[in-house]
Amino acid sequence: MTGLASILARAVTVAGQAGLRATDPKRRRMFGLPARRRGPLRWVARGAVWTPALGLIWIGDLAALVIWMGAATVSGWGIACLTPALLDRTKTRIAEWLPWGVLALSIAPRRPVEDIDARFAEMEARLTALEAIAKPNPDRSEFATAGS
Amino acid sequence: MIVLSQERTKRLVAVHGWSGTVLGLLLYAVVLTGAVAVFAHEIGSWSRGGDATRHGLPSTVHRHLEAHMGLVDPAYHAEVSIGTTDAGALRLSFQQPMTNPESGQIEDHAHVFHVDPVTGETLRHQEGFLRALRAGEAGAALERFLIDLHVRLYVPEPWGLFLTGVLGLAMMVAAISGVLMHRHLLRDLYTAPRGRGLLSDKRDRHVLAAAWGVPFSILLAFTGAFFSFALSLGLPVVAMVAFGGDQQALIETVIGNPEAVDPRPAPLASLDYVLHDSAERAGSQPRTVLIENTGTASSRLTVFHGATGGALTGTTHMFHGVSRAFLGEKPTLGTQPSAGSAAVSLMAPLHFGNFAGLASKTTWFALGLAMAFVIATGMQLWVRRRQESRLWQRFDRAVVITLWGLPIALLGAAVAFFLARPVGDPLWWTPVGFLVAGCGAITLGLSPRDPAARYRRVVALLCIGLPVLRHLTGGASWSEVLLLGQFEVLTIDLLLLISGSLLSLADAPRLFLRAGVLEPAE
Numbered sequence: 001m002t003g004l005a006s007i008l009a010r011a012v013t014v015a016g017q018a019g020l021r022a023t024d025p026k027r028r029r030m031f032g033l034p035a036r037r038r039g040p041l042r043w044v045a046r047g048a049v050w051t052p053a054l055g056l057i058w059i060g061d062l063a064a065l066v067i068w069m070g071a072a073t074v075s076g077w078g079i080a081c082l083t084p085a086l087l088d089r090t091k092t093r094i095a096e097w098l099p100w101g102v103l104a105l106s107i108a109p110r111r112p113v114e115d116i117d118a119r120f121a122e123m124e125a126r127l128t129a130l131e132a133i134a135k136p137n138p139d140r141s142e143f144a145t146a147g148s
Numbered sequence: 149m150i151v152l153s154q155e156r157t158k159r160l161v162a163v164h165g166w167s168g169t170v171l172g173l174l175l176y177a178v179v180l181t182g183a184v185a186v187f188a189h190e191i192g193s194w195s196r197g198g199d200a201t202r203h204g205l206p207s208t209v210h211r212h213l214e215a216h217m218g219l220v221d222p223a224y225h226a227e228v229s230i231g232t233t234d235a236g237a238l239r240l241s242f243q244q245p246m247t248n249p250e251s252g253q254i255e256d257h258a259h260v261f262h263v264d265p266v267t268g269e270t271l272r273h274q275e276g277f278l279r280a281l282r283a284g285e286a287g288a289a290l291e292r293f294l295i296d297l298h299v300r301l302y303v304p305e306p307w308g309l310f311l312t313g314v315l316g317l318a319m320m321v322a323a324i325s326g327v328l329m330h331r332h333l334l335r336d337l338y339t340a341p342r343g344r345g346l347l348s349d350k351r352d353r354h355v356l357a358a359a360w361g362v363p364f365s366i367l368l369a370f371t372g373a374f375f376s377f378a379l380s381l382g383l384p385v386v387a388m389v390a391f392g393g394d395q396q397a398l399i400e401t402v403i404g405n406p407e408a409v410d411p412r413p414a415p416l417a418s419l420d421y422v423l424h425d426s427a428e429r430a431g432s433q434p435r436t437v438l439i440e441n442t443g444t445a446s447s448r449l450t451v452f453h454g455a456t457g458g459a460l461t462g463t464t465h466m467f468h469g470v471s472r473a474f475l476g477e478k479p480t481l482g483t484q485p486s487a488g489s490a491a492v493s494l495m496a497p498l499h500f501g502n503f504a505g506l507a508s509k510t511t512w513f514a515l516g517l518a519m520a521f522v523i524a525t526g527m528q529l530w531v532r533r534r535q536e537s538r539l540w541q542r543f544d545r546a547v548v549i550t551l552w553g554l555p556i557a558l559l560g561a562a563v564a565f566f567l568a569r570p571v572g573d574p575l576w577w578t579p580v581g582f583l584v585a586g587c588g589a590i591t592l593g594l595s596p597r598d599p600a601a602r603y604r605r606v607v608a609l610l611c612i613g614l615p616v617l618r619h620l621t622g623g624a625s626w627s628e629v630l631l632l633g634q635f636e637v638l639t640i641d642l643l644l645l646i647s648g649s650l651l652s653l654a655d656a657p658r659l660f661l662r663a664g665v666l667e668p669a670e
Binding site: 020062069 | 360507
């Protein structure tokens with residue numbers, strides 16, 4: 001009983017923690033993500049985090065409850081450590097490794113791809129501007145300064 | 149949110165930082181070895197090439213016990229302990245208290261028989277003081293070393309226990325002061341470092357891990373300090389204060405007064421019946437049995453069971469040794485159930501995490517690693533804020549050496565164990581291997597260049613080399629352990645190989661740090 005109850009409780013809690021991470025206002029501000037409207041998702045996530053504990057208390061499985069506490073601590077830390085950039089890079093890597101195109105497309109990050117053309121255009125414009133500023137001066141070239 | 153004045157916060161920061169830094173290196177050693185020691189038994193089994201699967205005591209205990217009782221002096225019938233060995237044999241220990249001429253203290257002197265549970269054949273017979281017999285088991289050298297390092301940092305008793313007890317208290321002070329000085333603990337639970345390489349990132353990393361781990365940091369530090377101080381300091385102090393220094397009187401009060409011995413001879417009740425009865429009451433197979441005053445009218449049996457059915461603690465049943473009447477459950481402390489006894493019995497499972505097999509052990513291992521991470525990042529943060537000072541620069545190097553040197557030294561101890569197993573004395577060579585590898589790690593860390601990359605390569609090499617060395621020095625092959633169902637050996641071998649392979653890919657972390665992908669905040 002301890003094993004099954006514990007695994008189920010952990011899975012639900014991890015899902016809840018992921019929801020709380022995704023909707024955490026301070027975290028979204030920090031990473032420049034658009035603010036979310038107040039909705040039921042955060043309450044659902046809170047419920048998912050704590051309901052397993054109540055369930056384990058209800059069935060009287062003390063060992064599973066204590067394991068759940070420890071596992072929730074570690075999984076919460078791990079989930080909070082995942083920055084949006086790290087998640088995107090991880091998804092991209094997994095998508096590159098996976099041979100199945102459909103699955104790869106389904107998990108590949110969408111945000112960087114959506115504005116990729118605009119970003120390229122912006123970077124090229126900046127590069128052209130920088131090249132214009134840094135035109136080689138024959139009097140200050142490497143060869144001229146090396147000999148002086 | 150806890151609001152404190154600026155002055156008080158400053159003082160708390162000082163308390164938090166100094167309590168963590170002054171003893172930080174030793175604290176890191178205790179916590180990391182503690183995380184590894186959660187799997188001490190599995191590591192011991194791996195080092196021995198796999199243990200037999202235990203199914204509790206065999207149903208032929210009574211017959212084997214009677215056959216061996218006649219082989220020892222009746223004085224040794226005063227106490228008989230029955231259990232199983234790591235190899236799956238029945239272990240019968242006939243013991244009586246005797247003064248050890250070496251220590252000058254009263255210890256249990258025993259005749260220990262390892263018996264084939266099926267045929268009843270004596271596989272091994274040892275005689276001596278129990279403590280010396282246990283310490284002399286060469287096969288358990290690596291397991292014992294890990295536990296000794298965690299429990300007392302290999303410092304002689306009782307000073308080692310005092311030291312680890314103080315470290316536990318320092319950990320508690322750091323954890324509690326951290327909670328008090330961090331104003332937005334709950335609000336910052338999902339505030340991750342932004343990866344800009346700034347000091348604030350180090351702070352965020354430390355705070356995030358500490359915020360999540362603080363309840364278990366306090367719990368593990370408290371229970372650890374309890375175990376360190378309970379026997380080394382608590383028992384003598386309580387005996388002095390409440391019992392005029394009479395430790396025997398204290399023990400009798402705490403454990404319960406022993407019944408007066410009725411020396412009239414009486415046959416021992418059927419052990420097999422008692423074990424069956426006890427198993428039905430507890431819902432699990434007995435792990436060990438203790439028989440007191442064997443063969444007399446006042447004989448008593450105590451049967452120990454492990455935790456089952458979602459409980460954190462096991463149960464202990466008492467039976468009359470002649471009439472086989474059930475005398476009741478025995479609490480950990482005293483003779484009647486009490487809150488104090490329940491609290492004390494919870495200390496061990498909450499500290500060792502051994503109440504639900506691999507599930508709880510894996511969780512406790514991860515918690516230990518998380519605590520070690522908090523200590524390491526805390527020390528690094530403290531040092532980086534003071535890096536202008538030469539003294540702190542040196543301490544920074546000491547931190548790096550300890551962070552990498554300890555895993556290297558632990559792996560070195562395992563290497564020495566395997567090298568010494570076929571040719572020498574692993575009990576002596578295992579700590580020597582730890583010291584030699586530790587000295588090597590210190591030497592490597594003293595060079596002016598950043599040693600992290602070289603440390604990583606050494607750890608990778610040792611991780612990959614250990615399974616090979618285990619096999620070359622007479623350890624069981626994977627096919628053998630699979631056939632015998634000894635999965636610890638295979639699991640630890642694979643974990644070492646995977647860890648070593650990941651570390652040997654020097655830029656493994658860069659898989660996730662590709663250039664050109666900008667942080668959203670940037």
